[in-house]
Amino acid sequence: MKINGEIWIVAEQVKGNLKEVSYELLGKAKELAVKDGFPVTAVVMGSGIGALPADLIAHGADKVILIDAPRLLLYQNDIYALVLENLIRKYSPGIVLFSASYSCSELSATVGAKLRTGVAAHSIDLYYNEQGELVQVVPAFGGRVLGEIFCPLTRPIIASIKPGVFKKQAKDTARQGEIIEEPAAGLEHYQSPLKAVTVVQEHLSGVPLEDAEIVLAGGWGVGSAEVWQLLEKLAQSLHGAVGCTRPALDEGWAKGEHELIGVSGKTIRPKVYIGFGISGATHHVVGIKDSGVVINVNNDPNSPVFQISDYGVAADVKELLPKLLEKIEEAK
Ligand SMILES: Cc1cc2nc3c(=O)[nH]c(=O)nc-3n(C[C@H](O)[C@H](O)[C@H](O)COP(=O)(O)OP(=O)(O)OC[C@H]3O[C@@H](n4cnc5c(N)ncnc54)[C@H](O)[C@@H]3O)c2cc1C
Known part of the structure; x- marks a missing residue:
């Protein structure tokens, strides 16, 4: 089944700062979009993050869906997954790319399970084959082979990609794009059993x-x-x-x-x-x-x-x- 629908990337931000991997995902999504002609949409979630869409557009997003709500201040799996699930159900994108960071690996798996679709975790490459299907390349069997993962029956196709695997596009502040503001749908009646308290940045010695x-x-x-x-x-x-x-x-x-x-x-x-x-x-x-x-x-x-x-x-x-x-x- 060919891809039918936009390519989305879920941008990752911590304390209002976008992680580099968000730009790298945009770079790859742009490359894929050249082939299928769909716009590239970045989804960004958080609280007090109104400045981020412009940066995502400058790095290649054609559209940005901004969900800015106080309950999204800190990443929390159940809350973020619920909001994303509702958003994906509303817009039906063809492909959704996540970073394979700790939190987004978890988030992509939860969203994939909720939507009952496939997730290719820790992909190292993505490309369209001659039949127009998305091939997700994932190391398998102790890394001795590279598996080609297809998701023929369900949509969206979800993949997570390690930071540093893809290259970001050069920033172009003159780029124009559409910004769509969406509410954090699904949270109105949801009481989480969890409460994220803070984000702690570990300071490590030596050269990173x-x-x-x-x-x-x-x-x-x-x-x-x-x-x-x-x-x-x-x-x-x-x-x-x-x-x-x-x-x-x-x-x-x-x-x-x-x-x-x-x-x-x-x-x-x-x-x-x-x-x-x-x-x-x-x-x-x-x-x-x-x-x-x-x-x-x-x-x-x-x-x-x-x-x-x-x-x-x-x-x-x-x-x-x-x-x-x-x-x-x-x-x-
Ligand atoms: C889902 C999954 C994800 C994984 N992710 C990662 C990952 O991110 N990173 C990662 O590294 N691995 C990962 N692995 C593990 C990976 O598949 C390999 O098992 C691992 O990389 C092998 O590590 P190694 O080369 O240290 O050990 P080995 O494969 O055991 O190799 C040891 C080497 O040391 C040599 N050697 C032994 N003694 C000496 C000596 N005295 N002097 C010189 N050479 C010597 C041997 O000849 C041998 O070549 C993952 C596995 C799975 C299943």
Whole structure:
């Protein structure tokens, strides 16, 4: 079944500031819209956010649906999902794109369940095939294959996309668009059992992974918390940031989810990426595909990670890391 209906993006804002991923979703939606000819609509929800539609239009939205209501001040799953469900039922868009951030991953799944339609979570690409169907590309089976997801029977098609995967369009403040104000429909008689109290921004030390020019990422092959400390020391002396794979996070070596790179973590574009003891699973590699120079250290000379590397070092991380640290200190 071909797409019949507008492409929507659900813009994500925190405390009245749009997240970068909202612009990235607009960039992709514009690309898809060229093919199907429908306008691109951004939906933005919150309280006291009247300035945001102009910014969304400047970044490519043809229309913005603004829902500005006091009960939408803080993101709360049941409330946001109810309002969005009613809005989607009213306008019947063909495609709705969400960010795959923590809150929007949850929101997209809830809205999809309410509307009984398909949700392709953590998509890494979206395109139309020759039959005009939307193909949603999602890594599957431990990242060894890329699954092509179709949603032939129900509408809208819902996809969530990680921040950093798509590129935003250049801002054009001269762009004109339509702004439609809608009430927060459905909340009149709804009493939530929950109450969102505040949004807390975590302040983390060191260079943020997504801004770092040099990223040193560690995987399961690092082998121990002691060797992980050497990796952190090396990152510090190179003014870089530390990233990790899922197993390194599960082992408790990495400091937290904010260091995870890949489909369920961050998408990064450093000038130099150096991976230590990483096998190159698609789930991880999609997060580094736009990096500059990619170097990997692995003790298996036949590791598939070398196929996606500009430079490969067949070596044991335990032995190489202390030597690297020594050389860098010497050079300083
Ligand atoms: C839905 C889903 C989402 C996922 N999302 C993510 C994600 O966002 N990010 C992510 O990273 N993973 C993710 N994963 C997990 C992913 O599929 C892989 O399992 C993971 O990336 C592999 O991590 P790794 O390379 O550290 O470990 P492994 O695959 O176990 O590889 C370890 C590598 O280290 C090498 N090695 C071993 N010892 C040494 C040594 N002493 N010196 C040098 N090299 C050594 C080995 O040869 C091997 O190549 C996800 C999985 C699923 C199912």
